[in-house]
Amino acid sequence: MSKPVRTGKYDWNMRLVSRTLLAWAITFIIFFPLLFMFVTAFKTELQAIAVPSVWVFTPTWENFALVQERSGYFDYAWNSVITSVGSTILGLLIAVPAAYSMAFSPTKRTKDILMWMLSTKMMPAVGALLPIYVLCQTFGLLDNVISLIIIFTMMNLPIMVWMLYSNFKDIPIEILEAARMDGASLSEEFRHVLLPLAMGGMASTGLLCLVLSWNEAFWVLNLTAANAGTLASLVASYSSPEGLFWAKLSAVSVLAIAPIVVFGWFSQKQLVQGLTFGAVK
Amino acid sequence: MRSSTPGHRWVPRLLMTPAVATLLLWMIVPLGMTIYFSLIRYNLMQPDQTGFVGLMNYEFFLSNPAFTDAVMNTLLLLGSVVIITVVLGLALALLINDPFPGQGLVRILLISPFFVMPTVNALLWKHMMMNPIYGVLAQIWQFFGLTPIDWLTDMPLGSIIIMISWQWLPFACLIFITSLQSMDREQLEASELDGATYWQQLRYLYLPHMGRAISVVIMIEVIFLLSIFAEIFTTTGGGPGTESTNLAFLIFTEALLNFDVGAASAGALLAIVLANIVAIFLIRMIGKNLER
Numbered sequence: 001m002s003k004p005v006r007t008g009k010y011d012w013n014m015r016l017v018s019r020t021l022l023a024w025a026i027t028f029i030i031f032f033p034l035l036f037m038f039v040t041a042f043k044t045e046l047q048a049i050a051v052p053s054v055w056v057f058t059p060t061w062e063n064f065a066l067v068q069e070r071s072g073y074f075d076y077a078w079n080s081v082i083t084s085v086g087s088t089i090l091g092l093l094i095a096v097p098a099a100y101s102m103a104f105s106p107t108k109r110t111k112d113i114l115m116w117m118l119s120t121k122m123m124p125a126v127g128a129l130l131p132i133y134v135l136c137q138t139f140g141l142l143d144n145v146i147s148l149i150i151i152f153t154m155m156n157l158p159i160m161v162w163m164l165y166s167n168f169k170d171i172p173i174e175i176l177e178a179a180r181m182d183g184a185s186l187s188e189e190f191r192h193v194l195l196p197l198a199m200g201g202m203a204s205t206g207l208l209c210l211v212l213s214w215n216e217a218f219w220v221l222n223l224t225a226a227n228a229g230t231l232a233s234l235v236a237s238y239s240s241p242e243g244l245f246w247a248k249l250s251a252v253s254v255l256a257i258a259p260i261v262v263f264g265w266f267s268q269k270q271l272v273q274g275l276t277f278g279a280v281k
Numbered sequence: 282m283r284s285s286t287p288g289h290r291w292v293p294r295l296l297m298t299p300a301v302a303t304l305l306l307w308m309i310v311p312l313g314m315t316i317y318f319s320l321i322r323y324n325l326m327q328p329d330q331t332g333f334v335g336l337m338n339y340e341f342f343l344s345n346p347a348f349t350d351a352v353m354n355t356l357l358l359l360g361s362v363v364i365i366t367v368v369l370g371l372a373l374a375l376l377i378n379d380p381f382p383g384q385g386l387v388r389i390l391l392i393s394p395f396f397v398m399p400t401v402n403a404l405l406w407k408h409m410m411m412n413p414i415y416g417v418l419a420q421i422w423q424f425f426g427l428t429p430i431d432w433l434t435d436m437p438l439g440s441i442i443i444m445i446s447w448q449w450l451p452f453a454c455l456i457f458i459t460s461l462q463s464m465d466r467e468q469l470e471a472s473e474l475d476g477a478t479y480w481q482q483l484r485y486l487y488l489p490h491m492g493r494a495i496s497v498v499i500m501i502e503v504i505f506l507l508s509i510f511a512e513i514f515t516t517t518g519g520g521p522g523t524e525s526t527n528l529a530f531l532i533f534t535e536a537l538l539n540f541d542v543g544a545a546s547a548g549a550l551l552a553i554v555l556a557n558i559v560a561i562f563l564i565r566m567i568g569k570n571l572e573r
Contacts, residue, residue, distance in 0.1 A: 118560075
């Protein structure tokens with residue numbers, strides 16, 4: 001993680017200057033689309049499509065108010081929160097025990113099971129769409145947050161198990177064995193020894209799952225309508241084929257991504273630490 | 282739970298059961314149903330026509346000229362995005378790994394596209410960036426006196442590759458940065474004293490060290506990119522023609538626009554076969570790297 005370095009410590013030379021400039025230029029290019037969208041959300045529709053783009057104007061909150069008024073932003077946001085948090089908790093409950101047993105009691109087939117789990121994730125979701133649609137219909141779960149929570153959980157489970165497994169594997173098994181020698185039960189071993197050590201890995205796994213569920217669009221677009229729609233479907237409903245409503249589109253987009261992007265900014269260090277999938281040794 | 286000493290073999294198995302069982306269900310049930318649908322006549326528009334048709338749905342789907350296009354587009358999309366994100370991600374990671382003013386802020390801004398949902402990503406690029414009249418790219422083209430490109434019509438697949446690369450570049454870059462942080466500093470300094478050039482360091486020190494991280498990035502991207510859907514759905518709708526239709530989107534059109542569940546199911550099974558071919562290829566190629 002980036003070490004805090006005071007400005008006085010920089011050894012200014014041409015190389016550092018050009019590196020800094022280049023890094024900032026690239027960052028600007030990559031971040032620019034988001035900046036542009038954020039700014040557009042505060043314009044009027046006329047200012048939004050002005051050529052050349054307007055950068056100095058009196059900001060308006062009108063677009064945001066319109067989005068709430070027309071589509072009920074908070075209903076969609078609430079569905080997003082419920083489905084992503086619900087599937088994250090459910091996913092951790094299933095994935096942690098599995099990763100624990102794979103990491104600390106590996107058998108000959110552990111690697112194969114892990115690869116098989118990942119291979120289920122490679123199956124295109126669209127291949128399972130019709131059966132899942134029919135099943136949801138049969139059980140009356142179409143346009144229902146419960147079906148979304150279950151689907152999101154299954155969708156993320158392989159990645160979660162893999163991520164947790166690679167995190168758990170970095171914990172020296174001797175520590176757990178020592179606890180067992182001292183007569184700790186499985187639940188004691190889990191709570192007092194493993195949990196503190198594995199907290200970081202579990203947190204970043206949960207974070208990634210939260211992000212993936214929040215942003216999931218395929219199942220939401222195909223299985224929900226008015227009741228269980230998440231922010232992904234709210235945004236899609238603003239992709240009206242014709243007409244340029246950039247300001248409103250930007251406002252709804254900002255509203256849809258702001259919670260998760262800000263959350264991601266604050267948790268990025270934690271997220272990145274666990275995101276290595278065993279890639280860092 | 283005193284019995285849970287390592288001697289008891291059933292405990293680890295018991296702990297794995299929920300994950301294995303649910304994933305097995307998640308795989309077997311839809312797979313079984315898809316196989317069944319693919320062998321019968323099942324069109325939502327013609328509910329009176331039913332019955333076993335053997336492999337007719339497969340023939341129908343395979344003989345669709347769009348099928349070959351869709352397979353090519355799926356692989357082209359996958360390959361391009363993986364190459365772009367790995368190469369640029371490596372370059373970017375090497376660029377921002379050493380401290381410079383504003384490094385923390387740069388990292389936060391760079392990671393942002395990864396948190397953006399695909400529908401927003403697609404609409405943002407479709408309208409505000411790539412619109413041939415009002416879009417930012419059109420303005421830049423005009424500034425340099427060039428004719429603006431009508432991105433989504435003239436190069437639909439290319440446009441989608443740009444959008445998806447924009448989203449996945451930060452991810453690749455982050456994993457590479459994390460990997461770079463465990464580089465052996467002393468080794469680097471020693472090589473500098475020995476007069477190694479930057480390219481030599483890159484070739485013999487950085488790249489070998491990051492082999493594993495590269496494998497991980499490729500693996501995860503393949504998992505997510507084989508079934509790209511939302512970006513195509515919200516921008517080009519697979520068109521013009523089939524120029525930006527990938528396999529996932531072709532199956533979707535077959536099922537929900539043509540209402541032919543039978544043919545769509547056959548297509549879904551073909552997509553699963555393709556995914557498995559890629560998976561086997563991938564595990565062969567980089568699996569060894571992950572074993573280490």
